Each structure stands twice: as structure tokens, then as C-alpha cells.
Amino acid sequence: MKLILTTEVSGLGSPGDIVEVKDGYGRNYLIPRGFAIRWTRGGEKQIASIRKARDAREIRDLGTAKEVAGQLGALKVKLKTRAGESGRLFGSITTGDIAEAVKAAGGPQLDRRRIEITNAIKSLGSHRVSVKLHPEVSAALDVEVVSA
Template identity: 85%
Template structure:
């Protein structure tokens, strides 16, 4: 199945890329979630607008991405949330929560879609998330989850 990506999918591509995937993956995952649209000749025209929108959101160059990565590395991010007695959270921490906490801690304004939480955060304590700043630059960010 040939698709045009409308948002970044880890391991597959960036918005505006034309990819070929297995039918089930495209039909059951990418299309329903809005990560891709079916490839057509008319859809080729949409690629230019998707790539233009991506370039305005994307960090401009490698140097800037490395500066932001250094800034994130030195940043201490504390996220306050509701938790039970044993430190177990009511719900879990989302990428949107992390983006807001980084901004509140004085860090750069991050796009929540660029933040990757590998293990679901459902307890208090120190956790590590990664942020894809540029195709060549990824930064690790330590966050401290505390009970409010």
C-alpha cells in the first residue's frame, strides 16, 4: 500500500514522505490515526504543502538543534501530578505533559509529537524521555515526577 505521511512516524518517515507499507499496517494503524493519507496523483500536490508546513515547524538547522539539545541536557524538569500512597500515578504522563513541564522549567517550546516516551510513566521518581530535535540530533531529557 502506497501512502503519504502527514505526521512523523518513528522508523518510517517524516511528513510529506511517500512510503510503501503492508496493507494491514496502513489500513488499521496509519490511516485511522491520521498519520497518513492514501497516495494518489492528486495527493502528490499535497506533498508540497505538507513539506512546507513541516519546514516552518522544524528546527532550522543542525547547529540550532545541537544548542537546544545542550539546553535540554542541563535542564531540571519537575512534573507534579496526582499519585497514590505507593507512588503510583492516577493515569500516566503524556508527551503533552512533558512539553508543558519543559516550558514551565524555562526550556524551549517543544512540539509534543517530537517527544518519545519509551516506557509508560505511571509512577513517581526519575524518568528519561528522548526528544527528536532534528533528523540527526536526539536529546535525552531527565524528568522528575513528584506527587502533588
């Protein structure tokens, strides 16, 4: 099955890429979740707009990505949220919350889809999150979760 990706899918491609996947994977996972659309000749025209939007969000070159990684490494990010007496959060911290906290702390504007949380953040304390800035550059970001 030939598909056009609309969002980044790990191990498969970036928005605007045309990929060939097994029928079940495309029909049961990618298309229902909005990660891809079926490839058609008319869909080819949409690729240009998808790639244009991706380029606007993407960090242009390797040098800029390394500079942003340096900024993120030196940044102290604190997130205030409600928590119980045992230090367990009511809910969890999302990538959108982290992107807003980075901007509030004076850091660069980050796309929430580039932030990767390996283990769900559901407790107070310090947590490490990775940010994929460029295909060759990833930055580690320390997030301090404190009770509000």
C-alpha cells in the same frame, strides 16, 4: 500501496513523504489511524502544505539542534501530579505534559511528537526521556515527578 504520510512514522518517514507499503499495513494501520492518506494526483498538491507545516515545526539545522540539546541537558524539569500513598500516579505522564513542563521551566518550545517515552511514567521519582531534535541529534531529558 502508495501513500502520503501525514505524521512521522518511525522507520518509515516524515510528514509529506511518499512511501510504498504493503496493502494490509496501509489499509489496516496507517490510514485508519490518520498517519497517511492514499496517494493520488490531487494528493500531490497536499504534499507542499504538509511539508511547509513540518518545516515550521522542525529545528532547521544541526547547530541549532545541538544548542537546544545543551539547553535540555542543563534543564531541571519538575512535574506536579496527583499520586496515591504508595507513589503510584492516578493516570500517567504524557508527552504533552512533558512539553508543557519544559516550556514552563524556561526551556525551548518542543513538539510533543518528538518526545519519546520508552517506559510509561506511572510513578513518582526521576525518569529519563529522550527528545529527537534532528535526524542526527537526540537529547536526554531528566523529568522529576513529584506529588501535588
